[in-house]
Amino acid sequence: MTTTPTPLWQPDEKRLNEGQPAAFRARAEQLAGTPLTDYRDLHRWSVTEPEAFWNLVWDFCELRGHKGERVLAPSPVFRHNRWFPDARINMAENLLPRHDTHTALVSIDEGGRRDQISYNDLHVAAGQVAAQLQAASVEPGDRVAGYMPNRIETVIAALGCAWIGAIWSSCSPDFGVEGVLDRFGQIEPKVLFACDGYQYNGKWIELDERIQALHEKLQPELLIVIPGRGDTSAVRQALNWRDWLAAAGAPPAFAELPFDHPLYILYSSGTTGAPKCIVHGTGGALIQHAKEHRLHGDLGADDVLFYFTTCGWMMWNWLVSGLQTGATLVLYDGNPAYPDATRLFDVIDAEKITHFGTSAKFVQAVEKAGAVPRDSHDLSTLRTLYSTGSPLLHESYDFLYEKVKPDLLVSSISGGTDIISCFALGSPLVPVYRGELQCLGLGLDVAVYNDDGEPVVGEKGELVCRAPFPACPVAFWNDPDEERFHGAYFDRFENVWAHGDYAEIVPHDGHDGLVIHGRSDAVLNPGGVRIGTAEIYRQVETLEEIREAIVVGQQYDGDVRVVLFVVPAEGIELTDELRKKIRTTIRAGASPRHVPAVILTVPEIPRTVSGKIVELAVRDVVHGREVRNRNALANPDALAHFADRPELA
Known part of the structure; x- marks a missing residue:
């Protein structure tokens, strides 16, 4: 039996009835000719009547310019549709x-x-x-x-x-x-x-x-x-x-x-x-x-x-x-x-x-x-x-x-x-x-x-x-x-x-609502079961002993095994006891399939200049493949910490 979660924040009457989102919904109701009683109704109208919706957005947001008569010049090819073609x-x-x-x-x-x-x-x-x-x-x-x-x-x-x-x-x-x-x-x-x-x-x-x-x-x-x-x-x-x-x-x-x-x-x-x-x-x-x-x-x-x-x-x-x-x-x-x-x-x-x-x-x-x-x-x-x-x-x-x-x-x-x-x-x-x-x-x-x-x-x-x-x-x-x-x-x-x-x-x-479980190209697949990396990060990053982590899937013995690299907090060593705590936390908070087969330390995690961790680059290094564009990384030397690890042989 599933339980309904308790909201952490609820819109009050002022939020629901005042401000730009509420005013826009009222204008949309007039166009739709029917009550849009909740956000799902409003969203459904916005995607089933896209021309009416985007036309209203232009007017409501008071965009400057010549809008033209047409909102959309349609095409059977997704990327060839042209919006406001006369604008x-x-x-x-x-x-x-x-x-x-x-x-x-x-x-x-x-x-x-x-x-x-x-x-x-x-x-x-x-x-x-x-x-x-x-x-x-x-x-x-x-x-x-x-x-x-x-x-x-x-x-x-x-x-x-x-x-x-x-x-x-x-x-x-x-x-x-x-x-x-x-x-x-x-x-x-x-x-x-x-x-x-x-x-x-x-x-x-x-x-x-x-x-x-x-x-x-x-x-x-x-x-x-x-x-x-x-x-x-x-x-x-x-x-x-x-x-x-x-x-x-x-x-x-x-x-x-x-x-x-x-x-x-x-x-x-x-x-x-x-x-x-x-x-x-x-x-x-x-x-x-x-x-x-x-x-x-x-x-x-x-x-x-x-x-x-x-x-x-x-x-x-x-x-x-x-x-x-x-x-x-x-x-x-x-x-x-x-x-x-x-x-x-x-x-x-x-x-x-x-x-x-x-x-x-x-x-x-x-x-x-x-x-x-x-x-x-x-x-x-x-x-x-x-x-x-x-x-x-x-x-x-x-x-x-x-x-x-x-x-x-x-x-x-x-x-x-x-x-x-x-x-x-x-x-x-x-x-x-x-x-x-x-x-x-x-x-x-x-x-x-x-x-x-x-x-x-x-x-x-x-x-x-x-x-x-x-x-x-x-x-x-x-x-x-x-x-x-x-x-x-x-x-x-x-x-x-x-x-x-x-x-x-x-x-x-x-x-x-929507939950993001990670990038789909970084999804793990142990035993043929797809696992999002975010589900593992969520558990690991709650531990005070761990500053940050990165997880990849390694091809091993005809399957994929989960490998977790962690940067311990200052003064902390990755002991067998800490490994056990990490695995227990992941098992309890996610599932047994999420538990990494191997847990190793590294001094830093490679990131893009915008701060995103690079799971695919680490996965390539673990498998002995060349990382084709190291210049995209803020700290490309960090990749060396993942190469030739005997624990992954």
């Missing part, structure tokens, strides 16, 4: 919705330096970038790249680029030269923006040599360097940011662009080969982000949005789109746990943040540090906490409600670089349950398929999207026959987007 739109115009002294951006670094800019001044600065790019003969479709930390100038450069219809692409400055070339080298940028240094973990990291090397290899027509300290940079042949802006003429008119005009190029992690260059369109990113900020996050003009991200992660693009609401965005550059684990909670109080975004790993780190933000900080302005990057552990939900804030709307979100947005996320209209993403994204026909391509509920399977959606990528760069594009998403199920997540839909009264 003309500009991202920069939509992200500069107000012209006043209201603060648009606040930039903070780990050392405490703080800068801010108003919407009026942001509009002026972005217009200066647009004017200078146009004067340099940058045209719509040309690529402009940023090798930049997360600061105000990065947003200004991206807005100026979008203003004239050029394509923006960025990498975090913690990428090495080869990692940047793996990305920017494919798209051949005409202009490169760079900062000559950044702060991390109490140190200033100089970038002059890297920028010089990138300039020589990429040979952009323009190199503009933003000095990180002082007013000048030592990079040869570079234009100074301030001088370059000061020489700008009058800003051009916003370029009126098709809905699917390329806006951003983002990159896959690249751990199994050269990174895929994923091209996202102007309208798709804009309307999807506006929907998520307003209808799922209830973000408004008086709110303050923060997300800890680098400029090499799609959450930076998502964060910047928060400007469309007229809210204030807070940018942070540096180590989020410097000088201690509560640093970002200081920022919440200082900046009166209402919507705070971070990673599941950060939440775990705060918990393991023994911090109790509820006692040490005010947090009175904080309403919503977003988490992504990996599944938020059940125990992390408990920590957030017990030790951070009891009335917090915890929105675990999941999607990714491929769609520059979310397939499942939160909503103030539905309860929060332990271990679950609250709901499926509006307008997205999300389902879970079993191996036979049949939709299942309450069972694990492949996360899919069964119908076209505006944030589907426009293309992959240099993929003229769409072979790589098709192979990435449509090889498994005909004309259905397969996302690569191993997931489970959990039905509730009035809505469906």
